[in-house]
Amino acid sequence: MIPEFGHFALLLCLPMAVVMAIVPLMGVATNNFLWMQYASKLAGMLWLLLLFAFISLTHSFLISDFSVNLVALHSNTALPWYFKFSAVWGNHEGSLLLWVFILASWTLAVAVASRSIPLVMKARVLSVLAMISVGFLAFIIFTSNPFERSMLMTAVEGNDLNPLLQDIGLIIHPPMLYIGYVGFSVAFAFAIAALLEGRFDADWARWTRPWTNIAWAFLTVGIALGSWWAYYELGWGGWWFWDPVENASLMPWLAGAALVHSLSATEKRGVFKSWTILLALLAFSLSLLGTFLVRSGILVSVHAFASDPERGLFILAFLFVVIGGSLLLYAIRAPVMKGGTPYALVSRENFLLINNVFFSVALTVVLLGTLFPLISTALDLGSYSVGAPYFNAMFVPLGLLMVFVMGFAPFISWKKLSVLKSQFRSWSICLALAVILSLSVIRWLSHQYSVDFNYFALLIVGLSLWLILTTFAHALSRLTANDMTLQAFAQLSLSYYGMVIAHTGLAVMVFGIGLTSIYEAQKDVRMGVNDSVAIHSYRYQLRGIETVKAANYDATRAVVDVYHNVTDTGSHLITTLYPEKRFYRASRNVMTEAGIDASLTRDLYIALGEQLEPGTWAVRVHIKPFVRCIWLGALFVAIGAVLAVFDKRYARKRKAIETRPLTTLRNH
Amino acid sequence: MHPIRKQRLIVVLIIVAGSSLAAFFIINALQQNLNLFYEPSKIVNGEAPTDRQIRLGGMVAEGSLKRQANSLTVNFIITDFAANVVVEYTGILPDMFAENAGTVVTGFLSESGIFFAGQVLAKHDENYMPPEVAAALESATLSSARPGN
Known part of the structure; x- marks a missing residue:
């Protein structure tokens, strides 16, 4: 009965969301405070119902109730409980249920945490969020019911979860990514509410900023987790493939990055208002586009669970309504917006503008590269694919130029740069230090891996160090400006520290990307027992091959010793790796589990290909210098973005408005 | 020129110059990397x-x-x-x-x-x-x- 209760709760959500989309807006139109206040109550009820539906489905998965079709198709009695749990969103229907549940959670969070926002604004924001819920609820209920019962009851053990998804990274990657994707709906709703109300002031930007930052931080972590997972589970050592599905998540991220920065200009200086609104609309539209690309089955991908034309059509229609509607509203209302105060050519305003140009160009590159093959196929111009070299050719120069400019950014003041001698001194010192440090890093690496000195690596490492050094130099100058005391540390705002951490994170990421891409080494070889392969200064030796039996798979496991050659003293054993080839019994799928020895400066990586003859395997070995820096840097970026949210100025203003009497609130 | 107009002109020029340069590179790179x-x-x-x-x-x-x-x-x-x-x-x-x-x-x-x-x-x-x-x-x-x- 529990699945039926869950289904019933899900069905109830739709009319409730419809009411929530309409009544608060009617309240705004008729100036009825009671109706406006319904929005928050409905948000709570909607969340509870969806929580119940989600728990019901989870329960069915955990007890392996195979009378529910979805469970029979995507789970197995032999799975450990945490994979049964993650199997809930390891399929199309369940992942959509997670999507709407997260949307309801964001809606509830807005309802609870936005006490400082005028009721009119809040009612509009919650209404817009409810409209999005209506779209997705209708999608689930009419095309993708997760609670459907199986008529035949044939499943005894279940079809099993796709083995690729049986992984710890995949338990957390989808929820993180969804929280990010869906989180942009809040910025979107705020933008729509602003357009409806004709209110685009610093307050609006201050309300929108924390939500955007948090959503963007989650998206950052989600993408990084996906990259990490692909690296050890799918990618044979690659960490980014410019696969359309990856691009689908990168596009809202790029728009979000631009939005996070332009919001700060709008909040502090009241500039770029219409651009900021447009970006907020764009970020969520791109999230929807990503959902469409991934869920419609037009892409070849591990993420494309089901290719059902009806579903694709529904999302496409929804996409048109959302993007078309919001852009129409924007076209009608945006001219009302007034520009802020004027600023000079060299000013933080223009630096933030440059930042936005960078992100917009990057976004265009990805959008074009991702959509071109789809458009040409749809128009029957031939079936193309866009190779990774296209993206690399664009992203490498763009990224490096951006990192260089970023080094100056914190020093540039609002409105107009007041050129100080001390700034030029800081920049020169940073530049000199970056050159010296990167020279020594590259020389050490060349020696370590016995390869030629690489000038391109020098450029990349130099620029990433330049960014770290200038960022810290600026922080130092701010701290010493009013004596280096504990008080000085406390006086700098949390959003400033957030910037420092996020920019440093980006530098660490660039550092990792550059060194991994340039100094990585890879070899595909035949290996029998006792064979060994040398790569850089490491040597991998196959000691033996054994068979392993686990609950839901059988595996062949190789035992591989890795030695490091230290110049004259000979080689010594560093670690033993155990790469596996798994055969999953229920789904009859074969899976590769890489053997990895991870450390900050390098990953040793080995994966089994196929058995060539008894006892002899095709094997891929890698050395990946500094590959961990990529994900570590991404984590810093996310931490920085979240830290900025806890800035006192968001909390202080909140209190100030709470104490204000209700009558001073704007209403129409 | 009025400072706000001047500021707008600069912004527009930056955008136009940046986007045309970008468009040139993008199309160039795309042409070379299309696999039919x-x-x-x-x-x-x-x-x-x-x-x-x-x-x-x-x-x-x-x-x-x-x-x-x-x-x-x-x-x-x-x-x-x-x-x-x-x-x-x-x-x-x-x-x-x-x-x-x-x-x-x-x-x-x-x-x-x-x-x-x-x-x-x-x-x-x-x-x-x-x-x-x-x-x-x-x-x-x-x-x-x-x-x-």
């Missing part, structure tokens, strides 16, 4: 170029997968059941690669008609067929079913 998809029939008919990277997709013919001794080089035939193309690839094949299963390979067609693949893709799970392969098979079956063809 071909079915085996088209390749056998001589419709595919030999001077640029292309993609080829279809089913791996049964019994065609042969591994060369003492290396990682493999040969197999990709078929759409109307025409066959011999493919050579050196490296590790993906887990889901198998005879009688769909695959898409990226690489260069040689003058001799052998396709040298740099990358081999196979579907991610049992129930999934690359749409391009499905379309290729469908069109090949349709044309071979036509009488006199």
Whole structure:
């Protein structure tokens, strides 16, 4: 009965969301405070119902109730409980249920945490969020019911979860990514509410900023987790493939990055208002586009669970309504917006503008590269694919130029740069230090891996160090400006520290990307027992091959010793790796589990290909210098973005408005 | 000029200059990295170029997968059941690669008609067929079913 209760709760959500989309807006139109206040109550009820539906489905998965079709198709009695749990969103229907549940959670969070926002604004924001819920609820209920019962009851053990998804990274990657994707709906709703109300002031930007930052931080972590997972589970050592599905998540991220920065200009200086609104609309539209690309089955991908034309059509229609509607509203209302105060050519305003140009160009590159093959196929111009070299050719120069400019950014003041001698001194010192440090890093690496000195690596490492050094130099100058005391540390705002951490994170990421891409080494070889392969200064030796039996798979496991050659003293054993080839019994799928020895400066990586003859395997070995820096840097970026949210100025203003009497609130 | 106008002009100029420069590079890079998809029939008919990277997709013919001794080089035939193309690839094949299963390979067609693949893709799970392969098979079956063809 529990699945039926869950289904019933899900069905109830739709009319409730419809009411929530309409009544608060009617309240705004008729100036009825009671109706406006319904929005928050409905948000709570909607969340509870969806929580119940989600728990019901989870329960069915955990007890392996195979009378529910979805469970029979995507789970197995032999799975450990945490994979049964993650199997809930390891399929199309369940992942959509997670999507709407997260949307309801964001809606509830807005309802609870936005006490400082005028009721009119809040009612509009919650209404817009409810409209999005209506779209997705209708999608689930009419095309993708997760609670459907199986008529035949044939499943005894279940079809099993796709083995690729049986992984710890995949338990957390989808929820993180969804929280990010869906989180942009809040910025979107705020933008729509602003357009409806004709209110685009610093307050609006201050309300929108924390939500955007948090959503963007989650998206950052989600993408990084996906990259990490692909690296050890799918990618044979690659960490980014410019696969359309990856691009689908990168596009809202790029728009979000631009939005996070332009919001700060709008909040502090009241500039770029219409651009900021447009970006907020764009970020969520791109999230929807990503959902469409991934869920419609037009892409070849591990993420494309089901290719059902009806579903694709529904999302496409929804996409048109959302993007078309919001852009129409924007076209009608945006001219009302007034520009802020004027600023000079060299000013933080223009630096933030440059930042936005960078992100917009990057976004265009990805959008074009991702959509071109789809458009040409749809128009029957031939079936193309866009190779990774296209993206690399664009992203490498763009990224490096951006990192260089970023080094100056914190020093540039609002409105107009007041050129100080001390700034030029800081920049020169940073530049000199970056050159010296990167020279020594590259020389050490060349020696370590016995390869030629690489000038391109020098450029990349130099620029990433330049960014770290200038960022810290600026922080130092701010701290010493009013004596280096504990008080000085406390006086700098949390959003400033957030910037420092996020920019440093980006530098660490660039550092990792550059060194991994340039100094990585890879070899595909035949290996029998006792064979060994040398790569850089490491040597991998196959000691033996054994068979392993686990609950839901059988595996062949190789035992591989890795030695490091230290110049004259000979080689010594560093670690033993155990790469596996798994055969999953229920789904009859074969899976590769890489053997990895991870450390900050390098990953040793080995994966089994196929058995060539008894006892002899095709094997891929890698050395990946500094590959961990990529994900570590991404984590810093996310931490920085979240830290900025806890800035006192968001909390202080909140209190100030709470104490204000209700009558001073704007209403129409 | 009025300061606000001047400021707007600068902004517009930055945007125009930046976007046209970007557009130039983007289109340039895109042109060089487009890989067109071909079915085996088209390749056998001589419709595919030999001077640029292309993609080829279809089913791996049964019994065609042969591994060369003492290396990682493999040969197999990709078929759409109307025409066959011999493919050579050196490296590790993906887990889901198998005879009688769909695959898409990226690489260069040689003058001799052998396709040298740099990358081999196979579907991610049992129930999934690359749409391009499905379309290729469908069109090949349709044309071979036509009488006199």
